Amino acid sequence: MLDIAEVAERTGLAPSALRFYEKKGLLSSSGRNGLRRTYEPEVLHRLELINCARRAGFSIAEISRFLVATPGDDALRARMVEKVAELDEDIARLQRMRHSLEHASTCTHEPLVECPEFKQALRS
Known part of the structure; x- marks a missing residue:
């Protein structure tokens, strides 16, 4: 398990960005360690995808749809x-x-x- 600070450090994203992505449904935390959100290690791969899509110009809504696309x-x-x-x-x-x-x-x-x-x- 990775806490929000570790995920932020590894990805270069601010913890507020991670909370924003979670609020928009792009991520989900797996629980809490005290007051800090925790994530499965796979969240790093999801954040790579999100970052790539954002840099390509996709909106948060488009990314959200993409993540659940069939x-x-x-x-x-x-x-x-x-x-x-x-x-x-x-x-x-x-x-x-x-x-x-x-x-x-x-x-x-x-x-x-x-x-x-x-x-x-x-x-x-």
């Missing part, structure tokens, strides 16, 4: 397809920015932001 949840599957397209766009944008910054790190054009190759990479 193969027949067509609306959720459609949302996942939309999210894949959004993530593909984000990845492409970030790759363009990465390429632009990589070029700018060695470019001798003055000023750097006026470099034609830098501008082209951003436009692509």
